[in-house]
Amino acid sequence: MKLSIKFIVYIACIHIAAIGLSFYIFKDEPLFFIGSEVLILLSFFIAWQLYQSLIQPLNLLMTGVEAIKDRDFNVKFLKTGKYEMDRLIEIYNQMIDQLRTERTRQEEQHFFLEKLIHTSPTGILMMDFDENITALNPKTQAMLGIDAASVLHRPLASIQHPVFQMLSHLKTGESRTINFNGLETYKCQKAHFMDRGFPRYFIMLEELTTEILAAEKNAYGKVIRMMAHEVNNSVGAVNSILDTTISLEQNQPDVTEALEVARDRNENLNQFMRRFADVVRLPVPYKEPLNINSLVMKTTSLMSSLAKRQNIRFEFKLSEREVVAQADLLQMEQVLINVIKNAIESIENDGTVTFETIQNPPQLLITDTGKGIPKEVEEHLFSPFFSTKRNGQGVGLTLIREILVNHGFGLSLLTEQEGKTVFRVRF
Structure with a gap:
């Protein structure tokens, strides 16, 4: 039973009892009986006024509670001129202002975080409490060549993609570099944050392929250029000597044949080095x-x-x-x-x-x-x-x-x- 109903029943019972008692005592004295009835009615009126004064703040509180329950932080109350009521209204309005400010701040942070994840040059993959994929940003989709709809709400291990299979073995706090297809290299890191008392996991994917290929090419390019330079210089000089010697040894077929074999081998060596050099000397593509x-x-x-x-x-x-x-x-x-x-x-x-x-x-x-x-x-x-x-x-x-x-x-x-x-x- 509501508190307001209990109060009304209590007041009604007291005044009904008072009326009955006054009738029993003053039934032979009409003037006293009438006077007592007037006092009882006055008491009932005062009780009703007190009831209104007490129940109004409760009703106000219930209205505010319903607004908070509906996440409506725009409902505020005007002061009534009654001290207790105005103190309650003032506290409630302050609380609503604070809640509205906090909600606005959280929404701004949420939208900022979503925008940051969406435009991040790093791949980000979000998971729920059970480690089912809940979101992945466009960079992740582009890096791995997958469609978000095909992997959402599924555990990592259930997705038949080599990178996802590798990621499923990552432990929280672990960072690892993985290589896919001998070409694409990713740095992966798994972490978590607390959400409603439970850990939620996320994985960050950073593509290292371009940096690794550039460093790799720079390293082997220097070696190839040095080797090609030395081989070309040596082969050119040796071939010149061989050509001169061949022209002088026309009367010795065995010697001439051996020299020609040596010259051909030099040419093969030169061709061998040229194939390596072609990789380093690739021109900028004319698109x-x-x-x-x-x-x-x-x-x-x-x-x-x-x-x-x-x-x-x-x-x-x-x-x-x-x-x-x-x-x-x-x-x-x-x-x-x-x-x-x-x-x-x-x-x-x-x-x-x-x-x-x-x-x-x-x-x-x-x-x-x-x-x-x-x-x-x-x-x-x-x-x-x-x-x-x-x-x-x-x-x-x-x-x-x-x-x-x-x-x-x-x-x-x-x-x-x-x-x-x-x-x-x-x-």
């Missing part, structure tokens, strides 16, 4: 609108004779609409030639190389049915001059990487399943 579908058809026509000799078929799944990228024609031709050559070497004999272009987002996929890439080799694929071939120099993939990175294109090379290795270029 112009390039139809990727036409580029694929032109390059495959060039490589078709090599494929036919090994009974390898070319298949095409090209977009009906043109896929256009701003790129250097000659350099992109070189990329495709190297990729197709690698695919043919991986298949060896009897297989298929499939070329697929995608309009949105613009991509080129080259899939071969070769033996695939061993797991232990994946992380070294794009390392400078790494090769699994007996006489390989490791220049092909390094050159591909340099050209595509200089263009600002994304790339990956993965064996997605047995008999399906995909080279992907994201324009």
